[in-house]
Amino acid sequence: MKIEKAYKFKLEPTPEQAERLAQMAGCGRVVFNDSLELILSIARKQSGIIDRKALYKHLNSLPLAERKALNNLFPSSASLNKQLTSWKKLDNRLWLSEAFNACLQQRQRDLVDKGIKRWVKGKSGFPVFRTRKLAHHSTMRFPEPKKQLRINHNHIKLPNKLGLVKYRNSREVEGELRNATVSLNAVGEWHISIMCLVDIELATHVQGGMAGIDMGIAKNMTLSTDFCGDNGVFEGVHSFRALQGKLAIQQKKLSRKVLGSANWKKQKLKVSKIHQRIANIRRDYQQKATTEICNNHAMIVCEALKVANMSKSAKGDSENHGKMVKQKAGLNKSILDEGWGELRRQLKYKMLWKGGVYAEVNPAYTSQICCCCGHKAKENRTTQSNFVCVDCGHSLNADKNAANNILNRYLSELEQAA
Numbered sequence: 001m002k003i004e005k006a007y008k009f010k011l012e013p014t015p016e017q018a019e020r021l022a023q024m025a026g027c028g029r030v031v032f033n034d035s036l037e038l039i040l041s042i043a044r045k046q047s048g049i050i051d052r053k054a055l056y057k058h059l060n061s062l063p064l065a066e067r068k069a070l071n072n073l074f075p076s077s078a079s080l081n082k083q084l085t086s087w088k089k090l091d092n093r094l095w096l097s098e099a100f101n102a103c104l105q106q107r108q109r110d111l112v113d114k115g116i117k118r119w120v121k122g123k124s125g126f127p128v129f130r131t132r133k134l135a136h137h138s139t140m141r142f143p144e145p146k147k148q149l150r151i152n153h154n155h156i157k158l159p160n161k162l163g164l165v166k167y168r169n170s171r172e173v174e175g176e177l178r179n180a181t182v183s184l185n186a187v188g189e190w191h192i193s194i195m196c197l198v199d200i201e202l203a204t205h206v207q208g209g210m211a212g213i214d215m216g217i218a219k220n221m222t223l224s225t226d227f228c229g230d231n232g233v234f235e236g237v238h239s240f241r242a243l244q245g246k247l248a249i250q251q252k253k254l255s256r257k258v259l260g261s262a263n264w265k266k267q268k269l270k271v272s273k274i275h276q277r278i279a280n281i282r283r284d285y286q287q288k289a290t291t292e293i294c295n296n297h298a299m300i301v302c303e304a305l306k307v308a309n310m311s312k313s314a315k316g317d318s319e320n321h322g323k324m325v326k327q328k329a330g331l332n333k334s335i336l337d338e339g340w341g342e343l344r345r346q347l348k349y350k351m352l353w354k355g356g357v358y359a360e361v362n363p364a365y366t367s368q369i370c371c372c373c374g375h376k377a378k379e380n381r382t383t384q385s386n387f388v389c390v391d392c393g394h395s396l397n398a399d400k401n402a403a404n405n406i407l408n409r410y411l412s413e414l415e416q417a418a
């Protein structure tokens with residue numbers, strides 16, 4: 001069986017290489033923006049709206065059918081790819097030839113085949129212009145890495161006169177290269193993400209038993225078994241909240257500086273570094289916790305939670321300024337902090353690697369049902385952490401009860417399917 005495996009390494013370019021990467025990323029942004037401008041000019045003509053802000057507002061409020069109709073007037077990524085050749089001959093775009101053409105074409109595909117497509121389907125707003133000020137806008141994808149790069153022990157050979165770029169080799173790359181993306185982060189470091197297709201053998205004999213996992217705010221993960229963490233409980237590093245005070249102080253200092261000044265830039269870097277630290281601590285915790293769980297179980301079951309939807313609702317929308325928005329924003333910050341979506345992703349692929357089973361079940365009422373007798377009642381939950389069944393009297397930690405329900409639900413689904 002073939003699965004996708006993702007790698008991410010920190011690049012350690014020489015100053016000359018870093019400059020060239022920045023230049024290439026800059027070309028990418030310009031091509032993205034030029035292509036977007038071209039598309040916007042068509043939308044402008046159709047709607048008669050000149051002002052950019054008003055145009056975006058109009059585009060983002062269009063019903064889906066009208067989005068589709070307008071999209072039919074936009075150029076395809078293939079046609080933009082063709083036009084690119086002539087753009088490079090324009091007096092004010094001659095420097096585009098410094099960039100790697102395949103990466104530039106990829107930027108146009110990203111805009112049309114991802115950005116615009118998502119807007120047409122109503123999944124996101126109309127794509128916005130890329131700016132140097134946002135680090136994640138500096139990115140380049142190598143669509144044919146088998147041809148375009150070579151990986152050896154501690155160097156990656158990149159095209160376009162970049163040559164051998166040193167990288168921090170944290171693990172051996174295996175499998176067939178599918179794509180590679182070089183990108184900048186907020187503290188000015190370049191990374192490469194590589195996607196490989198790996199052939200794995202499904203294990204015929206897998207160690208460990210079954211567990212249901214309840215993911216929560218107070219406790220990050222609670223397992224129905226006691227084998228991992230602290231009796232099956234992973235408190236989680238509330239990295240965001242722990243560093244939040246520090247972040248607030250540095251952010252306040254930033255707000256007092258003159259925007260764009262040397263001191264402002266210095267302070268901005270400080271703020272970015274705290275964000276980076278939060279991300280590192282969280283990443284480290286997640287990797288360790290999911291590895292431990294997968295090493296000790298043959299089957300794990302999680303609730304299918306729609307994390308994206310839950311966090312979206314916090315912002316509210318123009319018609320719906322709910323009273324709970326502020327409260328919800330706090331809760332959602334926690335959800336994002338705990339990174340439930342990422343935990344699921346890791347659990348899933350790690351179980352797949354070892355040949356175990358990963359499954360998800362409908363999350364309805366898992367916190368209200370008694371895992372012993374199946375009685376469902378709001379009153380079963382006496383406090384945040386206590387569960388006492390009003391029917392059979394069974395009492396258990398509320399998270400453990402939910403974790404058991406999650407596992408039981410999947411097992412009964414299996415039974416029904418058989």
Ligand SMILES: [Zn+2]
Nearest residue numbers: 370373389392
């Ligand atoms: Zn009961």
